[in-house]
Amino acid sequence: MNIVFAISEVEDLVKTGGLADVGKALPLALLDAGEQISIIMPYYNAIADEYKLADACAQQTLFAEGKVYHYNIKQLSWQGLNIYFIDYPEYFARDGLYSSTYEAYQDNAERFSFFCGAALNALQALSIQPDIIHCHDWHTAMLPFLLRFDQSGYFNQTKTVFTIHNAAFQGVHKLDDIPYLRHHPAILSQIHGGYINMLQSGIEFATKVTTVSPNYAKELLTDLGSHGLHDRLVMRQQDLSGILNGCDYGQWNPQDDAYLPQNYSVDTLHDKKTCKLALQELSHLPQNPDVPLLGMVCRLTEQKGFGYLVPILQDLMHHNVQMVIVGTGDPTVCMDLDEFAQNHPQQFAFINGFSTHHAHLVEAGADFFLMPSQFEPCGLNQMYSLAYGTLPIVRSVGGLKDTVIDQCQDKEHATGFVFDAPTPEALLACIRRALLFYYEHPVQFREMQIRGMQTRFTWEASAESYLALYRTMI
Structure with a gap:
């Protein structure tokens, strides 16, 4: 299978939390299982400072509401994976990924809506035709929506998985603050009181919805545990599953942990x-x-x-x-x-x-x-x-x-x-x-x-569960 991960952070490149752990470990486990895996993510300052990358193809252009977006696609071969970066400095060449200190960037909804559109455009420019696009959290939640209404025909056989890593963070913003989506012909169906809930859109339009543990999947079907998304998730209950994250025992092993004064077993x-x-x-x-x-x-x-x-x-x-x-x-x-x-x-x-x-x-x-x-x-x-x-x-x-x-x-x-x-x-x-x-x-x-x-929660086991899910989709 040709699987593309659309994600906002990957451990060892950029990280703010556990999302990055998954962004690294799961693609590598799927690669080890013999699948064709690539990752697409924003080209942040931290990555640009560390890696001086060449363009993967010619400059690309997107249009929305009279706004013109000229962006480049950078490429990095990394641990056997091809990682593609959306290089749009106005949105991603900043000190933080989502915020400056504790203040979230006011244009986050616009930044990551554009990223979703640019990711789909980039896959076409790179002639990558995925069987599965695996999207993660609200930052990529609009990608299944944009793919559903894509008119190119390029993604007719492509399915989407949307993984909720934390339903408390939903990407709720005024549509007026999102030029990239403001005049999309189908966007009004996603607007409630002038606001769009990106996580909710991802749940509605993805082929399958997953979360990061079986018990959390059950909690998401309750009013208390879903952070207000209970009704939408119950509607997609047949397409919702919980797959437990693994643990990177290469980094977390007391027998060879370099940070310890004494290793032990x-x-x-x-x-x-x-x-x-x-x-x-x-x-x-x-x-x-x-x-x-x-x-x-x-x-x-x-x-x-x-x-x-x-x-x-x-x-x-x-x-x-x-x-x-x-x-x-x-x-x-x-x-x-x-x-x-x-x-x-x-x-x-x-x-x-x-x-x-x-x-x-x-x-x-x-x-x-x-x-x-x-x-x-x-x-x-x-x-x-x-x-x-x-x-x-x-x-x-x-x-x-x-x-x-x-x-x-x-x-x-x-x-x-x-x-x-x-x-x-x-x-x-x-x-x-x-x-x-x-x-x-x-x-x-x-x-x-x-x-x-002696207890083990491996990424190999997680990858097998995801592969089984992917196979049911294609």
């Missing part, structure tokens, strides 16, 4: 304590291999459960426990954590920022990894944590429910600790249960660590 799990001491030292906490250490690495947003965590921090400090949080995001959350760290320097450390070194050291050095999310479409850190023998403490939502087995639910197969209720009290009770298990059942704790380290 199932057979040398006692060496994990060296990583714990290093994490304590780096975080300016007292070095004690026996005190249970809770770790957390994430964006500091309400989604990640800080509304549950911050109110119980004082209660947690009554226990013999340490905690390290690494991340950046909401300034209010940052201030709360920073103030708490100053008041509890012997037990609590907050690192405002992100470094790959610190992230890997938290995964290896902590005893527990916290993910008390409001919602979590898939989640990757709980997979990393399992690989490092760091037991996840998670809320029973989305992919967290699919990947972590609670100690009380199934003792023989348990890999972590799970709570249900979206309350601080439920989180505190779950953490206390985990701490009690740590202190009172050290043998079973070690067995659970080993079970987690």
